Amino acid sequence: MLHTLGRFQTLAPISSFIIHIDDQKMIHPKLVKKLEDKGLWSKAVRNKIFLTNGSIETIEKVSNKMRKIFKTSYEISQKALIERAAARGKYICQDEKLELSLRKATPKSISTLIKHAYQEGLKIAFSKINH
Secondary structure (H helix, E strand, O other), X not given: OHHHXXXXXXXXXXXXXXXXXXXXXXXXXXXHHHHHHOOOOOHHHHHHHHXXXXXXXXXXXXXXXXXXXXXXXXXXXXXXXXXXXXXXXXXXXXXXXXXXXOOOOOHXXXXXXXXXXXXXXXXXXXXXXXX
């Protein structure tokens, strides 16, 4: 429910701007509002967001600035997320949960990320890698 209000219980980026409530799907209200404000909201744009699993990355009318603001976890450098988690770690007295998202997870890509996390000083205990 917090997700629909634009509130998140994590520092991790969200994996999709599609929200599932009971049996219904909707697009995150903040994204809809921004698209409406820019005059870009339409049935075609809504359908495209649903077809791309909640991403606006391939919608041509959307500006690069807006694409940067509304990136999904799959569109962000996972190495950068690891580096930011390592930088925050100095100031956190408890463990932090870090979720990584890979479009095409392979054993090599996963081991590369685990090695990078270890080199950055993170405790290695991956429980979930989204793909």
